[in-house]
Amino acid sequence: MTIYNFSAGPATMPAEVIQEIKNDLPSYKNSGMSVMEISHRSALFEEIFQKAQQDMRDLLKIPDNYQVLFFQGGCTLQFTAAPLNLANKYHRIALLDSGHWAERAGAEAKRVGVKVDVLDSSEKDHYTKLPSLEKLQKDTYDYLHITTNNTIEGTAYTQLPNTDTTELVGDMSSNFMGQRYDVKQFGAIMAGAQKNLGIAGLTIVIVRDDLIGKVPNLPSMLDYQLFAKKESMFNTPPVFAIYAAGLVLQWLKNQGGIDEMEHRNRQKSGLLYDFLDNSKLFEAPVIKKDRSLTNVVFVTGNPEIDQQVVSQAAESGLVNIKGHRLVGGMRASLYNAMPYEGVEHLVDFLKNFEKNYRGKH
Amino acid sequence: MTIYNFSAGPATMPAEVIQEIKNDLPSYKNSGMSVMEISHRSALFEEIFQKAQQDMRDLLKIPDNYQVLFFQGGCTLQFTAAPLNLANKYHRIALLDSGHWAERAGAEAKRVGVKVDVLDSSEKDHYTKLPSLEKLQKDTYDYLHITTNNTIEGTAYTQLPNTDTTELVGDMSSNFMGQRYDVKQFGAIMAGAQKNLGIAGLTIVIVRDDLIGKVPNLPSMLDYQLFAKKESMFNTPPVFAIYAAGLVLQWLKNQGGIDEMEHRNRQKSGLLYDFLDNSKLFEAPVIKKDRSLTNVVFVTGNPEIDQQVVSQAAESGLVNIKGHRLVGGMRASLYNAMPYEGVEHLVDFLKNFEKNYRGKH
Numbered sequence: 001m002t003i004y005n006f007s008a009g010p011a012t013m014p015a016e017v018i019q020e021i022k023n024d025l026p027s028y029k030n031s032g033m034s035v036m037e038i039s040h041r042s043a044l045f046e047e048i049f050q051k052a053q054q055d056m057r058d059l060l061k062i063p064d065n066y067q068v069l070f071f072q073g074g075c076t077l078q079f080t081a082a083p084l085n086l087a088n089k090y091h092r093i094a095l096l097d098s099g100h101w102a103e104r105a106g107a108e109a110k111r112v113g114v115k116v117d118v119l120d121s122s123e124k125d126h127y128t129k130l131p132s133l134e135k136l137q138k139d140t141y142d143y144l145h146i147t148t149n150n151t152i153e154g155t156a157y158t159q160l161p162n163t164d165t166t167e168l169v170g171d172m173s174s175n176f177m178g179q180r181y182d183v184k185q186f187g188a189i190m191a192g193a194q195k196n197l198g199i200a201g202l203t204i205v206i207v208r209d210d211l212i213g214k215v216p217n218l219p220s221m222l223d224y225q226l227f228a229k230k231e232s233m234f235n236t237p238p239v240f241a242i243y244a245a246g247l248v249l250q251w252l253k254n255q256g257g258i259d260e261m262e263h264r265n266r267q268k269s270g271l272l273y274d275f276l277d278n279s280k281l282f283e284a285p286v287i288k289k290d291r292s293l294t295n296v297v298f299v300t301g302n303p304e305i306d307q308q309v310v311s312q313a314a315e316s317g318l319v320n321i322k323g324h325r326l327v328g329g330m331r332a333s334l335y336n337a338m339p340y341e342g343v344e345h346l347v348d349f350l351k352n353f354e355k356n357y358r359g360k361h
Numbered sequence: 362m363t364i365y366n367f368s369a370g371p372a373t374m375p376a377e378v379i380q381e382i383k384n385d386l387p388s389y390k391n392s393g394m395s396v397m398e399i400s401h402r403s404a405l406f407e408e409i410f411q412k413a414q415q416d417m418r419d420l421l422k423i424p425d426n427y428q429v430l431f432f433q434g435g436c437t438l439q440f441t442a443a444p445l446n447l448a449n450k451y452h453r454i455a456l457l458d459s460g461h462w463a464e465r466a467g468a469e470a471k472r473v474g475v476k477v478d479v480l481d482s483s484e485k486d487h488y489t490k491l492p493s494l495e496k497l498q499k500d501t502y503d504y505l506h507i508t509t510n511n512t513i514e515g516t517a518y519t520q521l522p523n524t525d526t527t528e529l530v531g532d533m534s535s536n537f538m539g540q541r542y543d544v545k546q547f548g549a550i551m552a553g554a555q556k557n558l559g560i561a562g563l564t565i566v567i568v569r570d571d572l573i574g575k576v577p578n579l580p581s582m583l584d585y586q587l588f589a590k591k592e593s594m595f596n597t598p599p600v601f602a603i604y605a606a607g608l609v610l611q612w613l614k615n616q617g618g619i620d621e622m623e624h625r626n627r628q629k630s631g632l633l634y635d636f637l638d639n640s641k642l643f644e645a646p647v648i649k650k651d652r653s654l655t656n657v658v659f660v661t662g663n664p665e666i667d668q669q670v671v672s673q674a675a676e677s678g679l680v681n682i683k684g685h686r687l688v689g690g691m692r693a694s695l696y697n698a699m700p701y702e703g704v705e706h707l708v709d710f711l712k713n714f715e716k717n718y719r720g721k722h
Contacts, residue, residue, distance in 0.1 A: 001393070002393070003388075003392070003393025003394060005393070005394050005398055007398070007399070007400045007403075008400070009400070009597065010397065010398055010399060010400055010401065010597065010600050011398060012394070012398050013395070013397060013398055015387065018386060018387045018395050018397070018398075019386075019387065021386060021397075022383055022386040022387060025379060025380075025382060025383040025386075026376065026379045026380065026383060027364075031364070032362070032363070032364025032366070032678065032680075033364060033366050033373070033680075034374070034379050036371065036374060036379070036382075036559070036560045036605065037366055037368070037371055037372060037373050037374055037379075038368070038371060039368045039369070039370070039371055039681060040371065040561070042368075042681075072433035072434045072435070072438075072562060072599075073433045073434050073438070073582050074433070074582070074596045074597055075596075076581055076582050076595065076596040077433075077434070077580075077582040079581075080580040080581075080582065080583075107581075108580060108581060111578050111579065111580050111581070112580060192597065194597055194600075198397070199397045199599075199600070199601050200401070200597045200598065200599050200600045200601065201433060201562040201563075201598075201599030201600075201601065201602055202562075217472050218472065219438075219441040219469060219472050219473060220437055220440075220441075220468075220469060220472070221434050221435070221437050221438040221441065222441075234437065235435045235436075235437040236370065236371065236435055236553065236555055236561045237561065237562075238433075238560075238561050238562030238599070238602070239371050239555075239560070239561045239562075240560050240561065240562065240601070240602075241562055241599070241601075241602075244397065317393065319393075319394075320400060320403075
């Protein structure tokens with residue numbers, strides 16, 4: 001039975017990449033060593049590292065005046081690092097509360113003494129839509145933090161908020177490289193790798209040159225300027241995770257890049273949303289214009305039926321469609337590595353489930 | 362040609378572990394998913410995680426009143442986290458300066474406003490011996506930080522300093538599980554995984570219960586109490602690195618545990634040190650009682666000859682014996698996964714090199 005893994009992260013990776021990782025064991029490029037065993041200062045790794053960085057620049061069209069940095073610790077550590085590095089003038093940031101991860105970003109900023117103004121929240125709508133921002137009222141924010149894609153709630157920004165008077169900082173973890181954003185519109189972007197870029201334990205930070213190097217004496221592992229200077233190797237980087245990301249980036253290039261991925265993700269999520277919108281049993285609670293391409297949330301309204309859906313789907317090889325506990329119901333994560341056939345199978349399964357259910361009720 | 366990899370880290374791993382990782386691809390335990398793709402909340406990972414933790418407790422004989430925590434970011438991040446969590450009474454720590462990594466630990470503590478008293482330094486001896494501490498003079502330190510094994514300089518503590526009046530915090534990265542220490546003598550131990558425990562991107566913290574939870578409002582990714590409460594999963598942990606560490610821990614158990622490893626490491630390093638002490642070309646600069654079992658530093662005194670040694674060794678399959686740039690010369694890292702035969706080959710090579718060299722000079 002083919003397994004389709006709809007996990008929100010760590011998540012399915014391209015089958016070709018997994019095969020390449022297997023082929024590269026136990027000896028990478030005839031070195032007699034696996035990638036897990038090579039020094040981060042070795043020529044072998046230097047090649048992996050430079051290629052990954054360049055491929056990311058090419059794919060995302062990252063301008064030359066932006067740094068591409070590789071961290072550990074997930075975006076949660078960046079929720080600390082970003083305000084420490086970037087909130088250095090007003091010590092105050094703005095936030096659009098689009099759900100759990102936005103809230104967490106705000107909480108961490110406060111822990112390092114930065115003030116956080118929530119400009120709008122969609123909590124009252126149970127996060128089934130995005131908060132809105134017509135225009136920033138003040139120019140006394142170091143930046144506005146948004147979560148471009150809300151993994152748990154299933155929403156995503158297509159139109160970015162207007163931030164003429166401040167910088168935009170985006171947590172892009174769950175739609176990084178899954179749809180096109182213009183990097184120039186951001187002061188900084190952060191993204192965990194474990195959704196669309198390989199394995200857990202690697203975090204990407206893309207930040208504009210002129211924003212960094214303004215705060216002396218930061219803890220080294222949180223210092224954007226130091227990481228830029230040391231090419232992300234002040235200490236041992238997560239070598240294997242960077243290698244895996246490199247393979248995913250090469251795969252993305254081979255597949256046609258970000259625009260092709262966005263096209264496919266629109267097709268995949270479109271197929272599922274269309275079914276849900278026409279279903280009498282299932283419902284996608286997020287309003288149409290704010291729907292995520294990568295995390296499709298849906299419910300029956302009855303937790304017991306939801307539970308049956310999740311377990312019967314797993315028996316059919318459609319695994320990890322249980323919704324996050326904060327939202328309930330189901331969630332299908334359709335990252336770049338999820339093939340169209342996987343979504344077809346899921347929709348077929350849901351159709352059958354609905355048919356059987358209606359036969360009995 | 363068999364390759365023996367003497368890299369200081371990332372470093373050689375047991376061949377059986379690499380093979381097991383390969384065998385587990387692309388489908389782990391018939392799940393249809395690799396370990397890189399499974400959720401950290403899945404039953405599959407829960408089993409990996411609990412077993413790794415328990416095996417570590419068994420191998421190191423960790424008492425029940427110590428937490429075993431899994432972090433990212435290397436010990437460099439712990440150089441920030443440890444003072445933030447533990448230096449909460451006097452905001453002052455003591456340090457024994459045994460070289461580069463001790464110095465780095467002190468520098469990071471200062472960055473978070475903690476005072477650092479260097480009680481002794483062996484800098485004047487070019488770190489060819491350990492600093493000494495007869496007795497702490499004051500009881501106004503939150504802890505004494507030591508580096509149990511100095512990867513770059515090739516020294517290691519066998520006898521721990523007397524710290525009756527304060528806590529001992531040990532950076533054990535490069536001899537973690539390579540020789541026996543009594544965990545009870547430490548308030549906290551930190552160790553990066555990329556030397557003796559698998560792949561880069563995982564850091565272990567072992568800390569006594571009563572020392573944590575005293576500082577409110579720490580950044581979450583640096584908060585020992587929160588990591589204890591959330592079983593190291595406040596956010597996505599480095600799933601694959603924990604899996605790899607779990608395989609290494611199982612391998613260690615199969616091999617006979619830490620005492621057996623220490624025995625073997627003494628044999629391996631003894632073979633090399635014996636040769637060096639009897640050589641007329643090579644020399645081990647570290648004084649005998651302070652020599653590391655895992656990182657053997659040696660020199661000829663002539664950088665050009667050193668360079669020849671390093672490159673000819675590599676041609677013979679003995680790779681990565683170049684010394685750290687701060688010390689020069691050569692360094693052979695003999696972690697648990699380095700077999701005795703590797704050291705025999707290295708000694709044979711060095712003997713031949715010396716014979717040829719003396720023939721010409």
